[in-house]
Amino acid sequence: MKSNTWIALALGVGLLVALPTLTTPSLLNASIQMLIAALFACAFNVLCGQGGMLSFGHAAYFGVGTFATVHAMNAFNGEGLLPTPLMPLAGAVVGLLVGIFAGWFATKRTGTYFAMITLALAELLHALAPHLKGVFGGEAGISTMRMPAWGFSFGSSTEVYYLTLAWVLLSLGLLYLYTLTPVGRLTLGLRENTHRLRFLGYDVHRLNVTVFAISAMFAGVAGGLQALNTESANYVLLEGHVSAAVVLNSYIGGVSVFLGPALGASLMTFFGYAVSDLTRSWLLYQGILFVLVMMFMPSGLTGFFGWIRASRKAHGFTAIAPLLVAGLLAGVLLSAGTVFTVEMLQRFFSQDYRSMAALQPGAGWAPIALFGRDWLPTAVVTWAVPLGLCGVGGALVFAARRMWQALVDRAEEMQVPSNAASTAQGGAL
Amino acid sequence: MSTMQPILTLSGVHKAFGETQIIRGVDLELRAGERHALIGPNGAGKSTVFHLISGHYMPNSGRIHFDGHDIQGASPQHINRLGLARSFQITNIFPKLSVYENLRLAVMRRHGVQHTLWRFINSYPRVREETEHLLEQVRLAARRDAIAGELSYSEQRSMEIAMALASDPKVILLDEPMAGMSHEETDYAVELIKNVTQGRSLLIVEHDMDVVFSLCDRISVLVYGQVIATGTPDEIRNNQKVKEAYLGEEVAA
Secondary structure: OOHHHHHHHHHHHHHHHHHHOOOOOOHHHHHHHHHHHHHHHHHHHHHHHHHHOOOOHHHHHHHHHHHHHHHHHHHHHHOOOOOHHHHHHHHHHHHHHHHHHHHHHOOOOOOOHHHHHHHHHHHHHHHHHHHHHHHHHHHHHHEOOOOEOOOEEEOOHHHHHHHHHHHHHHHHHHHHHOOOOOHHHHHHHHHHHHHHHHHHHOOHHOOOOOOHHHHHHHHHHHHHHHHHHOEOOOOHOOOOHHHHHHHHHHHHHHHOOEEEHHHHHHHHHHHHHHOOOOOOOOHHHHHHHHHHHHHOOOOHHHHHHHHHHHHHHHOHHHHHHHHHEEEEHHHHHHHHHHHHHHHHHHHHHHHHHHHHHHHHOOOOOOEEHHHHHHHEEHHHHHHHHHHHHHHHHHHHHHHHHHHHHHHHHHHHHHOOHHHHHHHHHHHHO | OOOOOOOEEEEEEEEOOOEEEHHHHHHHHEEEOEEEEEEEEOOOHHHHHHHHHHOOOOOOEEOOOOOOOOEOOOOOOHHOOOOOOOOOOOOOOOOEHHHHHHHHHHHHHHOOOOOOOOOHHHHHHHHHHHHHHHHOOOOOOOOOOOOEEHHHHHHHHHHHHHHHOOOOOEEEEEOOOOOOOHHHHHHHHHHHHHOOOOOEEEEOOOOOOOHHHHHHOOOEEEEOOEEEEEEOHHHOOOHHHHHHHHHHHHHEE
């Protein structure tokens, strides 16, 4: 790795270590969630981004990790063989075992069929869980307690944060080292061309199962950390939306860069934390975000950063700065316009507003409170605001595209080989 | 240099896809140490024969005997591990990985590290040396960090040869390795193949007759799923059946 990477890494870790002194308790709780989501996404990405196997059922391995850890916590009471700090090992072992079992079946097929089998296995577990009350605790789930160990009480969020951080850093480190092992290199071969691997003498099925199991094992660690954090487990953890979230998070971050999924997962978890209290439409925004990322930057946020770096190299910073400013401004305006429209409509069509209107027939449409102002649904200005925001935002997008085209044309005229921008996409891994 | 001892024998091999008989009883003998060409008009089934030998397809009937083992219907990785490697007519590589990585994946197999999770790949100096040696051999050392999918076609063909060689096979099957190469590149590739097949047996499908006649000790002619003649280049050149069935067509065309 280059020295720049080391410096960035040291800064990042330093920031994470210092975080408890910098944030509020509620933000610290969100940070624990972000760390867990980041590890889960990176574990998923071993299979998806590196091995080229898109699993739609990774909640299963996360979930069994959580349940295994909760059971271990109850069984050992934080003493003996498995003191509290080592509890996620239970998640790792069970994740690994379930991963070997599920992986053996799922990797019998490739592509769409593989994805369908992973989905089916996860749904099977989800459907089975409420009936196995002893294992999954039924509707109520199972709860547990973090017991003191090694001189820590694990009563405060700060201690849980550091424990989570240690596990996440250790796991990410191991996952990175994994990419440097022979199996790690072969994982990329699986993604690129399993057919050729077979004719080079490799047992592709065995390799697939190995990769699947390793991915499931680290998903199990993430699940175990979740158990330590929430001191409970419920079968809703096995639901499809957990599997979907890890896919979306990884792709938003960018699956072709090692830490891309971690970035996507922590950002989306943070947005979820920040926005879900403010709006009921959080899932809609998440969906819109995902569609936009897939349409306009399919290599994710990390791919987008790579593109910025490459264009800066190709065209110079002064040339792309106005472009970035215009793009940023356009993004802000379009988001504002969209949020205004969505929130307005959501309130307008809400049950409360409807029943209020029904109670006072003939009173006309009551004003709707939004962003500290009352807006009349029938007033022109109410709809002119989002339209105006989107209009100006759209115009800026148009302008930014023209500017980009002009840059590209000029570069071509100057015969500057601008293929740096295109190779940046496949740069990592 | 070749002995009379066969290392690969096909006897009475049939292959049908549905109703269509593609291979209709092929008998073929590859002697240890020889360079043997399989020629024939388009659609004769040359690539299918390769697929049958290398385990890509399973024959309907007949026997394929390789170095003391019956390998008809065995899996590709099993056949490869017995010591038979192949290249593909349609370039078959790891397109988004570097040239070095492509060859390293091919080299690694023989070092038995395919289940190793506790050591780094860089801690195997032999793997690195062999990979670099292969890069030199096929003149791709300067392109080692290029993305394989972005190589020129002929560079990819050279890489294919290197990947087939990486497992140090006893028998190597090359499916039209020179297709798409310039004259200069073809000349180099012929020399390369001569060099790297020292002490191995080669079965090659090739359309360039100059290459076939200069490279190979023996030639088999496959027409409509049957071998109609096998012999030295001179024997084949003067074989009446071959002239009618194959060379004659080309001359007339």
